Amino acid sequence: MVLDSRYGSGCMFCIYTRILMNWRFTQTIRGIQGAMIISGSFQMVMGFLGLWRNAARFLSPLCGVPCVTFTGLGLYHLGFPMLASAVEVGLPALISMVFISQASIMILNP
Structure with a gap:
């Protein structure tokens, strides 16, 4: 990344880093949220269809x-x-x- 000298010593880098960190945090939270929705849906389907009973028999x-x-x-x-x-x-x-x-x-x- 090239720092622009007219904004001072690394000011653009700080702004870019802050935006990048916010975007990265948002993407991470969205990924975790999606994984929790999918895993919860899978558990609900397993419970409602009675498939967990067959799986738990082997434990x-x-x-x-x-x-x-x-x-x-x-x-x-x-x-x-x-x-x-x-x-x-x-x-x-x-x-x-x-x-x-x-x-x-x-x-x-x-």
Whole structure:
């Protein structure tokens, strides 16, 4: 890239970099959004057609439990700081999640 000297020392480069970073961020977010829409649609189709039941039959607890555990532990460092940053929303959500999980055990297994 050629810097134009009449705008000062690298001013055009700064503007170009800012525009490029904004465009790159927008494209990255759009790509992530599209991937989430496609994966969510795939999961809905698998659930509604009953295909997940056939796939889950081949998973033993020795295969499923570590997968779920490591996924949860891998996302812990992302979710808990966000929960702590918005205490007004995060604390009631955490309390209600614990209450519902404990109450569902008592309701489903009397």
